[in-house]
Amino acid sequence: MQTNEIHRGRLIDHIQLVVRDLPASQRFYQAVFDALEVPMGGTADDYFWADELFVSTxxxxxxxxxxxxxxxxxxxxxxxxxxxxxxxxxxxxxGKDNGAPGFRDYHPGYYGAFVLDPDGNNIEAVFHGAAQRSAPSVKVTF
Known part of the structure; x- marks a missing residue:
C-alpha cells in the first residue's frame, strides 16, 4: 500500500462563467465581492476576474x-x-433571491444565503461557524 498526502484547502484552480451581459454581471459580482471583501483582480472589455473566478463574454x-x-x-x-x-x-x-440568509441543516453552524446572478447561476455565501473554520491536511492510504 502506498500512502499519499493530500492537501485540503484550495481544491479549485479556477472557474470560468461565460455570460450574456458582461456589464450586468460585472455590476452584480463587484457588489458581491465588495460585500465579501474580495478585491477585483482585473478587467478588460471582454472579461473580469477575482481570485479563482473568471467571467467573460x-x-x-x-x-x-x-x-x-x-x-x-x-x-x-x-x-x-x-x-x-x-x-x-x-x-x-x-440578483434574485434564491434563499434568504439563515441556518441550513447541512451541518451544525451552516449559515448561508442564495441568489441567482443575472445569468441564472445559483450563487451562495456561507459561513460554517467556528467549529468548521479549518480543514487540515489528511493522509490517505491507497
Whole structure:
C-alpha cells in the first residue's frame, strides 16, 4: 500500500462563467465581492476576474463562443453578518433571491444565503461557524 498526502484547502484552480451581459454581471459580482471583501483582480472589455473566478463574454478568446450552463458557486464568508451583506448587495445589483440568509441543516453552524446572478447561476455565501473554520491536511492510504 502506498500512502499519499493530500492537501485540503484550495481544491479549485479556477472557474470560468461565460455570460450574456458582461456589464450586468460585472455590476452584480463587484457588489458581491465588495460585500465579501474580495478585491477585483482585473478587467478588460471582454472579461473580469477575482481570485479563482473568471467571467467573460461569449466572444472572448477564452470562451470559445459558448455560454456556460447554470452553476452553483459558494463563496466563503467570515461571519453571519458578511453572509447578510452579500445577500443584500446581490439583490440590490441584479440578483434574485434564491434563499434568504439563515441556518441550513447541512451541518451544525451552516449559515448561508442564495441568489441567482443575472445569468441564472445559483450563487451562495456561507459561513460554517467556528467549529468548521479549518480543514487540515489528511493522509490517505491507497
Amino acid at each position: 461569449a466572444d472572448s478568446v477564452a470562451a470559445l463562443g459558448q455560454l456556460t450552463g447554470r452553476h452553483h458557486l459558494a463563496f466563503q464568508a467570515r461571519d453571519q453578518a458578511m453572509v447578510d451583506a452579500f445577500h443584500k448587495a446581490a439583490l440590490a445589483n441584479g
